[in-house]
Amino acid sequence: MNKVLLVIQREYLARVKKKSFLIATLLTPLIFPAIMAVFVWIAVEEKENQSLRVIEVVDETGLFFMESSEQYAFSSSGKSLEEAKALVTKEERYGVLYLPKMELSAPQGIQFYGLENPSTSLIGYLEGALKRKIEDQRLFAKGIDPNVLKEIRTEVKVQSLTLGEAGEEKITDSTVNYALGFLSGILIYLFIFIYGNQIMQGVIEEKSTRIVEILVSSLRPFQLMMGKIVGIGAVGLTQFLIWVLLISTLSTVVMGVLGMQMPQQQAMEMANPELMEASPAPGQLGEILQVIQGIDFVSLVAAFVFYFLGGYLLYGALFAAVGAAVDAPSDAQQFMFPITIPLLVGYMGLFVFVLQDPSSSTSFWLSIIPLTSPIAMMGRISYGVPFWELGLSMGLLVLGFLGTTWLAAKIYRIGILMHGTKPSYKVLWKWLRSSY
Amino acid sequence: MLEICQLNKAYGSHKALTDLDLVVPNGGIFGLLGPNGAGKTTLIRIINQIIEQDSGEVRMDGQRLSGESIRKIGYLPEERGLYKKMGVWDQLIYFSRIKGLTASEAKQRVHRWLEKFEITSWKNKKIEDLSKGMAQKIQFIATVIHEPRLLILDEPFSGFDPVNAALLKEEILELKKAGTTILLSTHRMESVELLCDQVAMIHKSKKILDGSIREIKSRFRPAEIRVSLDGLNQELPATWQVEAREEGRVDLLLPLNGQTSNALLQELMGYGQVISFQERFPSMEEIFIQQVNASTHE
Numbered sequence: 001m002n003k004v005l006l007v008i009q010r011e012y013l014a015r016v017k018k019k020s021f022l023i024a025t026l027l028t029p030l031i032f033p034a035i036m037a038v039f040v041w042i043a044v045e046e047k048e049n050q051s052l053r054v055i056e057v058v059d060e061t062g063l064f065f066m067e068s069s070e071q072y073a074f075s076s077s078g079k080s081l082e083e084a085k086a087l088v089t090k091e092e093r094y095g096v097l098y099l100p101k102m103e104l105s106a107p108q109g110i111q112f113y114g115l116e117n118p119s120t121s122l123i124g125y126l127e128g129a130l131k132r133k134i135e136d137q138r139l140f141a142k143g144i145d146p147n148v149l150k151e152i153r154t155e156v157k158v159q160s161l162t163l164g165e166a167g168e169e170k171i172t173d174s175t176v177n178y179a180l181g182f183l184s185g186i187l188i189y190l191f192i193f194i195y196g197n198q199i200m201q202g203v204i205e206e207k208s209t210r211i212v213e214i215l216v217s218s219l220r221p222f223q224l225m226m227g228k229i230v231g232i233g234a235v236g237l238t239q240f241l242i243w244v245l246l247i248s249t250l251s252t253v254v255m256g257v258l259g260m261q262m263p264q265q266q267a268m269e270m271a272n273p274e275l276m277e278a279s280p281a282p283g284q285l286g287e288i289l290q291v292i293q294g295i296d297f298v299s300l301v302a303a304f305v306f307y308f309l310g311g312y313l314l315y316g317a318l319f320a321a322v323g324a325a326v327d328a329p330s331d332a333q334q335f336m337f338p339i340t341i342p343l344l345v346g347y348m349g350l351f352v353f354v355l356q357d358p359s360s361s362t363s364f365w366l367s368i369i370p371l372t373s374p375i376a377m378m379g380r381i382s383y384g385v386p387f388w389e390l391g392l393s394m395g396l397l398v399l400g401f402l403g404t405t406w407l408a409a410k411i412y413r414i415g416i417l418m419h420g421t422k423p424s425y426k427v428l429w430k431w432l433r434s435s436y
Numbered sequence: 437m438l439e440i441c442q443l444n445k446a447y448g449s450h451k452a453l454t455d456l457d458l459v460v461p462n463g464g465i466f467g468l469l470g471p472n473g474a475g476k477t478t479l480i481r482i483i484n485q486i487i488e489q490d491s492g493e494v495r496m497d498g499q500r501l502s503g504e505s506i507r508k509i510g511y512l513p514e515e516r517g518l519y520k521k522m523g524v525w526d527q528l529i530y531f532s533r534i535k536g537l538t539a540s541e542a543k544q545r546v547h548r549w550l551e552k553f554e555i556t557s558w559k560n561k562k563i564e565d566l567s568k569g570m571a572q573k574i575q576f577i578a579t580v581i582h583e584p585r586l587l588i589l590d591e592p593f594s595g596f597d598p599v600n601a602a603l604l605k606e607e608i609l610e611l612k613k614a615g616t617t618i619l620l621s622t623h624r625m626e627s628v629e630l631l632c633d634q635v636a637m638i639h640k641s642k643k644i645l646d647g648s649i650r651e652i653k654s655r656f657r658p659a660e661i662r663v664s665l666d667g668l669n670q671e672l673p674a675t676w677q678v679e680a681r682e683e684g685r686v687d688l689l690l691p692l693n694g695q696t697s698n699a700l701l702q703e704l705m706g707y708g709q710v711i712s713f714q715e716r717f718p719s720m721e722e723i724f725i726q727q728v729n730a731s732t733h734e
Contacts, residue, residue: 006533014522209517217484217511218534417486
């Protein structure tokens with residue numbers, strides 16, 4: 001056991017002491033806001049610099065009057081389609097919107113001509129505007145004033161509350177739950193991939209520099225493998241912890257500078273019932289904060305850490321096995337497939353099934369099967385998961401981790417001593433079955 | 437030191453070791469000879485507990501190999517390596533710790549070795565910044581830092597430049613003097629003749645010969661005498677094999693053919709001045725080839 005600690009220590013220090021670790025750890029929390037700022041800046045610039053695009057409308061129905069926007073101006077000078085097209089080729093117009101005579105109940109044949117492929121935003125804009133126009137026309141034809149309809153249109157919002165066993169009510173919000181599931185799922189996915197790759201690189205390094213033979217004469221291959229996996233995992237956790245600290249400090253500072261109230265402070269006020277009474281109409285932000293408050297963060301964080309580590313350990317062992325099987329990183333590609341696929345299934349499943357409907361049976365299975373559960377379960381957890389499901393999923397994840405580790409250890413202990421042969425799946429199967 | 441009994445190991449259908457028996461006595465240098473692929477590395481890996489035998493037993497000081505044995509063994513594999521990005525000091529400390537030294541023991545010994553090789557100034561250098569020869573020194577220190585009682589060297593001189601090879605030889609002899617048992621494996625048989633006290637020859641997974649060098653050599657004495665004659669005064673018999681001839685001086689290689697050496701000497705004296713008369717010992721390589729031929733004809 002002592003020797004595993006030595007390996008963990010070495011793996012940890014060798015990485016944490018690197019300059020690249022320091023740079024990545026300190027810069028990453030800054031990079032995301034920076035990238036976002038750059039995008040916002042570019043978008044603003046673009047909007048300001050964009051010249052007005054004039055679109056000729058050829059309207060054979062005589063029913064449409066297109067309103068110009070900041071980006072697009074519409075001119076209806078009664079030209080024929082051919083004349084309008086000529087204007088476009090002479091670059092006097094950006095494009096032509098052709099509205100043939102049509103049945104308003106089933107509009108067809110609307111076309112847009114341009115020199116270049118129009119952006120989806122333009123087409124979307126045109127479609128939206130035409131849809132509104134046609135609907136207005138049809139309402140009018142049925143004797144309803146569109147303005148009346150506009151007036152009648154009402155904003156409805158359903159506040160969802162969950163009832164606890166003792167009948168206590170808790171405000172929930174699927175947007176907040178969605179965001180939490182989304183974030184934690186992606187974090188686990190990235191963590192497994194990034195640090196799993198580091199495990200693989202590390203194993204390949206030891207194998208290709210032949211250090212491994214000296215190492216395994218001093219400790220068991222299993223100790224070496226586990227030491228490496230745990231050591232690198234600890235590096236990841238350290239990095240993650242520093243990020244959380246940095247981001248929360250940064251955002252606190254930024255909010256302080258912007259003169260905003262700190263969210264924690266506001267949340268505290270929310271928690272205070274006297275203050276709640278004093279301000280009976282909490283705003284939108286207040287409500288979200290209340291929702292956030294309603295989430296059981298302790299169990300959420302506990303589950304996150306569990307699935308974070310469980311998923312990492314489960315896949316980490318597989319990454320180690322791949323590293324042991326090959327001589328160089330470039331050979332690793334062929335064996336990455338069985339690792340990448342379940343990870344991707346978990347990742348896609350998170351978006352397609354779990355976050356859409358957390359209690360569907362697909363979501364259930366995705367969050368139970370150990371290969372996908374670390375990612376998928378995080379999507380469900382903030383919505384509330386029955387205790388037995390959580391227990392089953394966690395239990396299976398532990399079993400899955402033991403299983404992959406056992407499997408990987410068999411490949412690992414043979415693979416690290418094999419040089420020069422390019423193993424195939426058949427060879428790996430042989431290694432798995434051999435006692436060596 | 438080591439007793440190996442009926443050791444068997446197969447990789448699939450390929451037999452790497454067949455019923456191998458071997459006794460490595462305490463102290464001295466034991467040479468494990470054989471061509472590439474004979475099974476030497478497999479045997480060494482089993483002794484190092486890197487792989488497990490299919491059957492048979494290896495005993496060290498009368499006890500079966502266990503986790504305890506690791507500390508007593510130092511191993512320099514044929515293919516060697518160090519962590520390129522790790523500093524000399526950290527690396528040596530790490531290797532001594534995983535061999536079972538305590539932190540303070542490790543520090544003390546690493547310090548002593550660095551001073552011995554006068555390389556204390558490299559302490560914080562990374563391996564990738566060192567020359568190959570320098571790295572080999574570090575590698576050697578890493579192998580012996582825990583003062584093993586059994587030192588296993590697989591092809592120790594391959595990859596060493598002559599200066600470092602001489603240094604290594606010196607260190608090996610010094611360790612031998614200090615009582616370390618050294619097991620040295622190589623396919624270059626001539627390189628160990630002068631170094632080893634005992635040898636075992638392995639060919640195609642089987643031991644074909646073992647014993648002390650002196651004993652083996654006398655056992656395989658081909659009964660040939662190397663002779664130099666000066667002032668030749670008559671024609672030599674046509675059956676005599678002349679190796680070199682130069683201005684009345686000839687070098688001959690003569691079989692005894694059942695004669696005593698004195699009788700041969702007497703006969704030679706009739707042809708001229710005998711200036712050298714020496715029994716020719718076969719090289720280990722010749723013995724090996726002879727033995728391989730003998731065993732395949734069995």
